[in-house]
Every structure is written in structure tokens, then in C-alpha cells.
Amino acid sequence: MTREEIIQHVNAVFVDQFEIEETRLVPDAQLFTDLGLDSLDIVDLLVELHKSIGVALRNNEEIRNVRTLGDVYDFLEKYAREHPEEIHSAGK
Amino acid sequence: MASDFPRVVITGCGVVSALGFDRATLFERLLAGESAIRVMPEWELPGATGELLAAPLELPHEKILSLDRKLRRSMAPVAIYATLATRDAIAESGLSDEELTNGTTGCAIGSTLGSPSAIHETMRLFHDSGLENMPAQQFFKSVSHTAAFNVANVFGLTGALLAPCSACASGLQAIGVAYDEIRLGRQTVMLAGGTDEATPEVAGTFEQLFALAHPATGQNAAEAIRPFDVNRSGLAVGEGAAVLVLEERVHALRRGARILAEICGYATNASGRQTSQSDAEAIERCLTAALREASLQPANIHYISAHATGTRQGDAAEAAALTRIFGNAVPVSSLKAQLGHTMGASGALELAVTLEMARRNTLLPTANLAAPDEACAGLDLLQAPRHSALRYFVKDCFAFGGINAVLIGEMPSAVEL
Numbered sequence: 001m002t003r004e005e006i007i008q009h010v011n012a013v014f015v016d017q018f019e020i021e022e023t024r025l026v027p028d029a030q031l032f033t034d035l036g037l038d039s040l041d042i043v044d045l046l047v048e049l050h051k052s053i054g055v056a057l058r059n060n061e062e063i064r065n066v067r068t069l070g071d072v073y074d075f076l077e078k079y080a081r082e083h084p085e086e087i088h089s090a091g092k
Numbered sequence: 093m094a095s096d097f098p099r100v101v102i103t104g105c106g107v108v109s110a111l112g113f114d115r116a117t118l119f120e121r122l123l124a125g126e127s128a129i130r131v132m133p134e135w136e137l138p139g140a141t142g143e144l145l146a147a148p149l150e151l152p153h154e155k156i157l158s159l160d161r162k163l164r165r166s167m168a169p170v171a172i173y174a175t176l177a178t179r180d181a182i183a184e185s186g187l188s189d190e191e192l193t194n195g196t197t198g199c200a201i202g203s204t205l206g207s208p209s210a211i212h213e214t215m216r217l218f219h220d221s222g223l224e225n226m227p228a229q230q231f232f233k234s235v236s237h238t239a240a241f242n243v244a245n246v247f248g249l250t251g252a253l254l255a256p257c258s259a260c261a262s263g264l265q266a267i268g269v270a271y272d273e274i275r276l277g278r279q280t281v282m283l284a285g286g287t288d289e290a291t292p293e294v295a296g297t298f299e300q301l302f303a304l305a306h307p308a309t310g311q312n313a314a315e316a317i318r319p320f321d322v323n324r325s326g327l328a329v330g331e332g333a334a335v336l337v338l339e340e341r342v343h344a345l346r347r348g349a350r351i352l353a354e355i356c357g358y359a360t361n362a363s364g365r366q367t368s369q370s371d372a373e374a375i376e377r378c379l380t381a382a383l384r385e386a387s388l389q390p391a392n393i394h395y396i397s398a399h400a401t402g403t404r405q406g407d408a409a410e411a412a413a414l415t416r417i418f419g420n421a422v423p424v425s426s427l428k429a430q431l432g433h434t435m436g437a438s439g440a441l442e443l444a445v446t447l448e449m450a451r452r453n454t455l456l457p458t459a460n461l462a463a464p465d466e467a468c469a470g471l472d473l474l475q476a477p478r479h480s481a482l483r484y485f486v487k488d489c490f491a492f493g494g495i496n497a498v499l500i501g502e503m504p505s506a507v508e509l
Contacts, residue, residue, distance in 0.1 A: 018161070019161050038162070040165065040228040040229060041228075043227070043228035043231075044165075044227050044228050046224075047224065047225055047226065047227055047228075048227060050224045051225060056224050058223060058224060
């Protein structure tokens with residue numbers, strides 16, 4: 001999965017699930033302060049990413065360190081590279 | 093009233109129903125004879141004995157989006173209906189944010205069992221995929237007090253938070269317990285009512301007992317539910333919500349609130365012997381207790397908003413109890429031919445319509461009541477709208493588990509207005 005595809009999947013979650021305008025979805029945006037997410041939204045982000053691209057992240061320690069939207073892209077890009085067998089792109 | 097308890101009045105009332113999102117529209121559509129009952133080809137219920145009917149409501153998307161996303165996350169339909177109804181009730185009452193949030197205001201909102209659709213989804217997710225696909229608030233959408241706590245969070249209520257779950261008596265029991273909270277001086281204001289969802293699983297509980305109506309050959313869906321009629325064959329489930337603002341009377345008068353009605357008596361009891369069937373003797377005892385609390389005689393009552401769902405046994409038991417107390421002296425009707433059985437919402441929703449009947453001096457009839465059953469014919473059954481002044485009214489609800497609830501209201505006199 002390319003970085004572009006990852007961005008598409010992640011941004012779709014932010015638009016559909018968190019009802020955030022696409023123009024606000026820039027890599028530097030802080031998830032909590034700029035985009036208004038809270039800890040419950042992070043649980044839902046993991047659920048949506050599982051449904052969207054197949055990654056099971058509930059027990060992943062590294063995902064807990066993301067702070068910006070760019071961190072999410074970077075994390076997933078690295079994860080996809082290291083665990084290509086887990087990734088699918090069924091879409092929503 | 094003969095007691096020293098504070099008096100409790102209604103100063104706001106919001107509705108979300110299959111026939112409208114405000115009391116006036118709901119009343120006018122009922123008066124026009126409209127029905128929300130339709131065939132449900134999208135529902136699957138293996139083993140059903142006929143075509144499935146229900147009275148679903150279609151909530152405009154913009155109404156849902158009018159609720160903040162973070163508050164909406166924990167809301168299944170049952171909570172959304174209740175929240176929208178509460179918002180309108182508060183607006184009508186004119187209560188301030190300070191009054192809502194300073195601890196003097198609580199809520200009591202009942203539903204049959206929380207959100208049946210969310211419970212179904214929660215169990216499906218657990219069994220199909222475990223936690224990986226489980227949204228953070230799925231559990232909170234499901235729970236029995238989901239509507240009540242969501243309402244409390246949306247409006248910042250910090251008083252009592254109560255959520256009777258007593259099947260089809262839930263809404264009226266919620267109003268009853270809210271009335272008690274104010275009478276006992278614990279709260280000054282209570283937001284109280286009922287809410288429920290129509291789902292195939294809930295319909296299935298009635299179908300299992302052969303209590304669900306199916307259209308006869310050549311019969312329209314709208315004609316299938318026939319409370320008190322000789323040809324009644326069961327009920328259809330409906331959905332929606334109604335929430336009232338109950339308020340200590342002096343508080344309401346001091347702030348200049350418009351009083352829609354006063355609650356002057358309430359009673360709830362159990363049959364102590366029935367699970368699925370209405371019990372005429374227990375209903376009679378409940379009616380008698382409510383009249384006693386209101387210090388009223390049967391002859392004082394001007395209208396009875398019946399529970400009558402359209403089942404053979406339930407309508408007959410209710411009619412027997414009403415006949416023994418009121419004879420044929422009091423007009424009686426049921427709204428379930430048009431709205432379906434809105435279960436946990438029914439007590440509050442039908443009470444809301446009764447307030448509108450009283451305001452307009454027009455009693456609504458039971459739709460589809462062409463030939464009253466002999467078992468019900470001892471009552472003054474309304475078969476057409478009737479122009480009549482209405483001062484005291486009765487609303488009754490009966491539920492699985494042998495629960496009965498009866499509320500008596502009084503319209504304010506011209507002096508108080």
C-alpha cells in the first residue's frame with residue numbers, strides 16, 4: 001500500500017467518522033488540539049483502520065505515540081512495509 | 093389535592109413520532125386519520141405467521157446532525173429520539189441553562205430495555221469479531237439507561253438520573269417517578285418521558301406470543317390494527333419519544349411559565365401473577381389507587397387515553413377494568429391503530445397527544461374501530477372525533493411482567509392561565 005493510499009484511507013475515516021472537513025486534514029494537525037479528537041475517538045480510529053485496511057492495532061504500543069495526522073500516516077506506512085500480509089484495501 | 097405534597101405541573105412537552113416532530117403536527121395528522129403503520133419487507137423474522145407490520149419513524153438527517161458529534165457518539169436511535177424531544181420540551185418550558193445545571197433539575201426517561209438495535213449490534217460484534225471492530229461507545233449505546241444519561245449529558249443535568257425499564261409501562265413509570273421526586277422535594281424540575289425503537293427482534297417477542305397483527309387478505313396495513321374492535325388480531329410495534337418538563341408548581345408560577353397541565357394522581361402496581369397477559373383485577377386496583385391519590389371520583393374524569401394495543405386479551409382486560417370503574421360515562425380511545433405500540437414511549441407520547449386534545453377541546457377516536465367487541469362495548473368508545481371540554485384525564489399503561497401504571501392529569505383552570 002502506497003503512502004497516497006494510506007492517506008486516502010486515513011482521511012476518509014476523519015471525514016466520515018469524525019466529521020472533519022478535508023481541508024483541515026494536514027499532516028501537521030495535532031489530533032487532540034487541532035482536530036478535536038479525544039481518547040474515545042482514538043479507540044474508534046483503531047476500529048475504523050481495522051475495518052478499512054485490516055490492521056489490528058489494539059495491542060500495538062507504537063500507535064499510542066502518534067500526536068499528529070502525519071504521525072498516523074508515518075506509522076501506517078512503516079507498519080505496511082513491515083507487515084504487508086496484514087494490509088488489505090477493502091475500502092469502506 | 094388533599095395532600096401537603098408540593099403540586100407538580102407540566103410546563104413543556106416535546107415529541108418525536110412517526111406522524112410528526114411536534115405536538116400540533118402529530119395531533120393534526122392523527123385527526124386527519126393518517127396511519128404510520130406499513131408493511132416491513134426489509135424485516136426478516138423466520139417463523140412469522142404473516143406479513144410483518146410496524147410504524148417506523150424516519151428522522152431527517154439534519155435533525156440527527158443537529159446534535160454535537162461527541163455527544164451523538166453514545167446515542168442509538170432511542171437516545172436521539174429522547175434528546176430531540178427533550179430539547180423541544182425545554183424550549184417550550186423556557187427553563188434557563190442555570191436551572192437545568194444547578195442540581196435542581198433531574199431526568200427520568202424510560203425505555204423497554206435500552207436500545208434493542210444497539211444491543212443486537214453489540215452482541216453481533218462481540219461474537220463475530222471481538223473487540224477489534226467494537227466502537228468505543230457501543231456499550232453505552234446499548235445500556236438500559238442510555239436515553240436518560242445521554243439527555244443528562246446533552247443538557248448538563250446534575251440532579252437525579254433515573255431510567256425505568258419496565259417494558260411498555262416505562263414511559264409512564266418515568267413520569268410517575270419524576271412526579272414523586274418533585275413531590276418529595278428532591279428536585280424542582282424533572283425532564284421525564286419515554287422512548288423506544290421498533291426493531292424486528294422486539295416485534296418477534298410479540299409474534300412469538302401470537303400478539304402481532306398481520307394484514308388479512310385484501311386489507312391495507314393501515315387497517316390492520318383495530319383496538320377494541322371485534323376483528324382485532326394484535327398489535328404492530330412503533331417507535332418515537334416524548335419528554336415532558338415536570339416542575340414544582342410554585343416554581344413554575346414564579347418564573348411565569350405556561351402551565352400545560354397538572355399531574356394530580358399516579359399509581360403503579362403489579363398483578364403478582366401474570367407475565368404476558370393483562371390482568372383486569374390488577375388494572376382496576378391501579379386505577380382506583382390513582383383516583384384515590386388524586387382525590388377524584390370516576391365521574392370526575394372526562395377522558396381516558398387507553399393502553400389498548402389491539403390484542404384480543406389485552407383490550408378485553410383493560411375494557412373490563414375500565415367498565416367496572418367508569419361504566420360508559422367516560423369517553424375512551426386508543427391511538428395505537430395509527431401510531432402502533434410505541435412501547436416504552438407510549439405512555440409519554442399518548443399523554444402528549446392528550447394534552448393537545450385538551451387544548452383543542454377535541455377528543456381523538458380509535459381509528460379502525462368499526463364494530464366494538466362485545467367484551468369492550470360497555471365503554472363509551474370514541475369512533476369519531478368528539479368536541480368536548482376536558483379537565484381531568486387518565487392515561488394508563490400495562491406491560492409484560494404484570495406491571496400497570498395510571499396517571500391522572502388536570503388541565504389548568506382559566507384563573508391559573
